[in-house]
Amino acid sequence: MDKILRINMKTKDVLYEDVSEQYSKLGGRGLIAKILLNEVKPTCDPLGRYNKLIFATGFLTGSLVSSASRISIGAKSPLTGGIKESNAGGITAMRLAQNGVKAVIVEEIPEENNWYYIKISKNSCTLESADEYKGMGTFEFCNEMLKKYPNCAVTCIGSSGERLYGAAAIATMDKENNPNRYSGRGGLGAVMGSKYLKGIVVTDKGSVEISDKEEFSAALKQYSSVVKDAPSSLTYKSLGTASTSRVTNEMNGLPVNNFSGEKFQHLESISGEALYELIESRGGEGKTAHACMPGCIIQCSNVVPDENGKTIVSPLEYETIGLMGSNLGIGNLEIIAKLNAICNDIGIDTIETGAAIGVAMEAGIIEFGDGEGALRLMEEIKEGTVLGRVLGNGVEITGKVFGVRHIPVVNGQAMPAYDPRAIKGMGVTYATSPMGADHTYGAVIKTRKPYAQASRESQILLALYDTLGICMFARGAVGKNYELLVNLINAKNGWNIDSQWLMKIAEDTIRDEHKFNQLAGFTNKNYRMNESFEETEIADIQAVFDVSDEDLDKVLNSFK
Numbered sequence: 001m002d003k004i005l006r007i008n009m010k011t012k013d014v015l016y017e018d019v020s021e022q023y024s025k026l027g028g029r030g031l032i033a034k035i036l037l038n039e040v041k042p043t044c045d046p047l048g049r050y051n052k053l054i055f056a057t058g059f060l061t062g063s064l065v066s067s068a069s070r071i072s073i074g075a076k077s078p079l080t081g082g083i084k085e086s087n088a089g090g091i092t093a094m095r096l097a098q099n100g101v102k103a104v105i106v107e108e109i110p111e112e113n114n115w116y117y118i119k120i121s122k123n124s125c126t127l128e129s130a131d132e133y134k135g136m137g138t139f140e141f142c143n144e145m146l147k148k149y150p151n152c153a154v155t156c157i158g159s160s161g162e163r164l165y166g167a168a169a170i171a172t173m174d175k176e177n178n179p180n181r182y183s184g185r186g187g188l189g190a191v192m193g194s195k196y197l198k199g200i201v202v203t204d205k206g207s208v209e210i211s212d213k214e215e216f217s218a219a220l221k222q223y224s225s226v227v228k229d230a231p232s233s234l235t236y237k238s239l240g241t242a243s244t245s246r247v248t249n250e251m252n253g254l255p256v257n258n259f260s261g262e263k264f265q266h267l268e269s270i271s272g273e274a275l276y277e278l279i280e281s282r283g284g285e286g287k288t289a290h291a292c293m294p295g296c297i298i299q300c301s302n303v304v305p306d307e308n309g310k311t312i313v314s315p316l317e318y319e320t321i322g323l324m325g326s327n328l329g330i331g332n333l334e335i336i337a338k339l340n341a342i343c344n345d346i347g348i349d350t351i352e353t354g355a356a357i358g359v360a361m362e363a364g365i366i367e368f369g370d371g372e373g374a375l376r377l378m379e380e381i382k383e384g385t386v387l388g389r390v391l392g393n394g395v396e397i398t399g400k401v402f403g404v405r406h407i408p409v410v411n412g413q414a415m416p417a418y419d420p421r422a423i424k425g426m427g428v429t430y431a432t433s434p435m436g437a438d439h440t441y442g443a444v445i446k447t448r449k450p451y452a453q454a455s456r457e458s459q460i461l462l463a464l465y466d467t468l469g470i471c472m473f474a475r476g477a478v479g480k481n482y483e484l485l486v487n488l489i490n491a492k493n494g495w496n497i498d499s500q501w502l503m504k505i506a507e508d509t510i511r512d513e514h515k516f517n518q519l520a521g522f523t524n525k526n527y528r529m530n531e532s533f534e535e536t537e538i539a540d541i542q543a544v545f546d547v548s549d550e551d552l553d554k555v556l557n558s559f560k
């Protein structure tokens with residue numbers, strides 16, 4: 001039977017706990033919300049002893065259902081001051097499930113300044129010294145772990161997390177054992193660093209129990225055929241998420257030169273098609289249609305090679321192209337890939353960092369379009385210079401330090417690559433999310449519905465996917481065909497749930513998250529759009545963010 005692992009970084013106690021009834025039918029983001037609400041003082045210092053860092057698996061993790069083994073990581077966020085969950089692909093979640101671990105809860109901070117990693121094996125868990133790995137990038141640390149434990153899966157931080165940067169992220173190994181999959185948002189890497197935890201290493205492979213193999217096999221066949229043939233899956237497989245840039249640029253929603261509202265003049269150099277051409281023409285280690293975890297049919301990921309066919313980075317995604325490309329006036333995929341590669345090695349969020357560099361460009365630190373200058377700024381972040389520390393602490397601090405008022409931020413967290421004046425449904429999500437500006441909380445790009453309604457519906461749908469541990473890119477294929485998911489979940493776990501139950505846990509998750517923030521001191525007045533985006537018009541389309549406070553309150557009040 002699955003267990004919850006509880007590790008105290010102060011006492012070094014390691015406990016395997018039975019899963020309580022309250023937690024047994026929760027997973028991923030829903031489980032994290034419930035544990036944080038039950039166990040963490042909402043007013044605590046996010047980098048202090050009372051915060052807890054939680055790693056959670058989903059309902060189908062480890063069963064090789066396509067795109068269904070994401071790892072959810074959560075804590076109180078140092079960026080937003082509220083609850084945060086950020087999930088990623090890769091192999092750690094499936095290894096945890098294969099070793100009978102439903103979730104890992106990391107508590108307290110050490111009294112001494114020593115670094116540790118958590119080693120999880122088939123029947124044991126130990127805290128091991130990581131002092132010799134302090135300062136290592138994520139790739140070097142993973143290589144060291146692979147030398148010691150050849151079959152391991154690793155989730156870890158780089159130097160950004162060790163320095164407690166507000167933009168620090170947590171990396172998870174992909175199926176080729178590279179730490180490329182990111183729980184990027186909310187500064188969770190800093191929470192891990194505050195606990196002197198360099199990594200979690202799962203050393204053994206295994207398999208998970210399937211309650212009804214025959215039913216499961218039939219349900220899996222049905223689910224896989226729907227996912228495989230869906231138009232959205234085919235687009236992701238060929239062009240990756242970069243295909244989004246053409247749509248958003250057409251809407252004036254792709255960020256350009258610090259969210260200026262202009263259209264990007266070099267779109268053809270950074271589009272999904274351009275990225276595909278670059279990868280295919282260079283060959284070598286380059287790859288389109290790459291899967292971040294075993295069993296993923298959608299394969300939205302890629303590997304971007306240099307001129308010699310050697311990997312620069314994997315994956316290069318829309319959000320990074322938007323924030324570290326067009327938002328910086330950079331129309332060169334090779335430079336964007338290099339910026340991304342540095343982020344991955346030092347373990348920092350590309351969205352927050354791209355937004356911070358964009359604000360620094362607006363302040364005149366370097367010019368828009370200066371790719372070499374942006375690479376130099378990344379080196380400053382890596383080296384921990386004063387300027388690097390400012391940028392590494394995110395876009396809001398960068399804006400304050402340099403006196404820039406047009407800061408693409410909501411509730412302390414940088415906006416992803418959708419300008420909320422042009423893509424207003426996403427703006428409603430930014431404003432009403434208890435996690436700051438976050439597209440994964442309720443993605444809405446084009447809609448015929450009222451913006452508030454479209455955002456609310458998307459928030460519920462994505463809470464469901466995050467709680468099940470399924471990739472949001474499966475939603476284009478599965479949509480509201482909840483029976484596909486119900487059949488898989490029941491057959492895998494021996495449960496008897498229905499689609500109404502699924503919707504209830506999704507809404508309950510959002511309620512728990514808002515409750516946590518409310519206890520931390522948030523009121524409806526905290527959930528508002530950044531004023532600069534209500535005042536500064538996109539001239540081309542004469543648009544500001546103008547969804548009313550009443551409409552935002554309707555979304556918020558529906559989750560009380």
Ligand code: SF4
Pocket residue numbers: 067068089090290291292293296297298299300301471472473474
């Ligand atoms: S669709 Fe993309 S992000 Fe999602 S699991 Fe597959 S490769 Fe990973």
